[in-house]
Amino acid sequence: MNEQLSDFISDKNIVMNLHARTRDEAIKDLSFILQKNGSVSDSDNFYKDVLKRESMTTTGIGKNIAIPHGQSKSVISSTMLFARNDQKLEWNSLDGSKVDIIFLMAIPPDDQGDEHLRMLAKLSGKLMDDAFVDSIKKASSSEQILKILRQQ
Amino acid sequence: MTKKIVAVTACIAGIAHTYMAAENLKKYAKKEGYSIKVETQGAMGLENRLSQSDIDDADVVIFAVDTTVQEADRFEGKKVYKVGTSAVVKDGKAAIDNAVAQVE
Numbered sequence: 001m002n003e004q005l006s007d008f009i010s011d012k013n014i015v016m017n018l019h020a021r022t023r024d025e026a027i028k029d030l031s032f033i034l035q036k037n038g039s040v041s042d043s044d045n046f047y048k049d050v051l052k053r054e055s056m057t058t059t060g061i062g063k064n065i066a067i068p069h070g071q072s073k074s075v076i077s078s079t080m081l082f083a084r085n086d087q088k089l090e091w092n093s094l095d096g097s098k099v100d101i102i103f104l105m106a107i108p109p110d111d112q113g114d115e116h117l118r119m120l121a122k123l124s125g126k127l128m129d130d131a132f133v134d135s136i137k138k139a140s141s142s143e144q145i146l147k148i149l150r151q152q
Numbered sequence: 153m154t155k156k157i158v159a160v161t162a163c164i165a166g167i168a169h170t171y172m173a174a175e176n177l178k179k180y181a182k183k184e185g186y187s188i189k190v191e192t193q194g195a196m197g198l199e200n201r202l203s204q205s206d207i208d209d210a211d212v213v214i215f216a217v218d219t220t221v222q223e224a225d226r227f228e229g230k231k232v233y234k235v236g237t238s239a240v241v242k243d244g245k246a247a248i249d250n251a252v253a254q255v256e
Contacts, residue, residue: 056164057218061241067168094242107167107195117167117195124168125175128244 008079008116009149012037014142015083023089023099027051027068030081030104039079039106046074046106060093063133067124069105078116080105080123082145101136103127126152155252157181157188158202159214160221161237166194169237173216176244184248193222202226212255214247216240231255 015033020026028047035043049072053059060066081104088098105120126132132152139145159177163169174190181188191202204226207213213227215234221227233251240247 053165057238059168061172069165069167071165071167094238105167107165120167121171121192121194121196124171128172128175128179128241 008077008119009146011142011146013079013081014145015081016142016145018083018085018102020085020089021087023054023066023091024051026083026085026089026102027054027104030083030102034079034081034104034106037079039076040072040074041076042074046070046072049074050104058092058094060091060097060099061127062093062095062097064088064093064097064099064137065101065103065127065133066091066093066099067103067105067127069107069120071107071109073109075106075108078105078107078114078120080120082149122152123149155186155212155255156210157186157212157214157248157251158206158210159188159190159216160193160202161190161240162193162217162219162221163237164218166196169218169241170194173237173240176240177214177216177247180244180248183245184252186248186252193217198222212251214251216247 027050031043031047034040040046050068050070059068083102085100088100091099135148161170161173170192174192189206192199207226213230213232216237218237233254235247
């Protein structure tokens with residue numbers, strides 16, 4: 001996914017120092033960043049759609065990682081944000097762990113499989129790879145995160 | 153003989169869990185030395201589609217799904233182990249072990 005990923009992931013998709021105190025606050029702050037980035041037209045509406053998805057089953061997939069995602073009409077084009085929060089947040093995770101690594105995915109409702117969606121799917125699969133997860137956790141700068149994501 | 157596994161993964165949105173569950177099944181099947189093919193039924197449609205001979209030759213079928221399996225008639229007469237995608241994401245080893253235990 002090299003070339004395509006570098007096309008749509010840049011340092012504005014990486015948030016290394018999120019200061020959220022709750023899950024909802026994290027999603028709200030990140031939704032706002034997506035709006036600022038021009039990926040989402042209405043951050044409040046997107047936030048609600050992400051919470052709606054979250055209420056069905058948790059997206060806390062374990063090992064301190066969550067992948068909240070919203071298929072929302074407020075999304076202009078499929079994208080993602082990577083965030084590291086400065087404290088671990090309660091997320092009802094599958095393994096009970098608290099979350100400080102967040103991959104927020106934003107997808108428009110009619111996306112039937114463009115390249116971005118394909119990359120989000122691939123990225124999801126990579127989260128099952130322990131070596132990938134370890135390297136993400138060890139990375140200390142947005143440059144390093146970008147490098148890891150682009151290597152995939 | 154090496155156990156042959158085929159699996160279908162599908163979640164509600166078809167974006168994340170479908171693909172995480174697929175990778176986790178492959179990861180743990182490989183660790184146990186089983187052969188596995190996984191069809192994903194996600195937002196991009198049916199990918200890595202299982203052929204009828206893949207299905208016929210399989211010792212066990214895993215449906216890791218939160219929704220209905222498309223073209224389920226292909227699996228008629230097969231032993232199916234059904235589980236949710238979250239359970240597979242949480243514990244891929246248990247999903248593989250439970251499925252194989254069903255045919256042993």
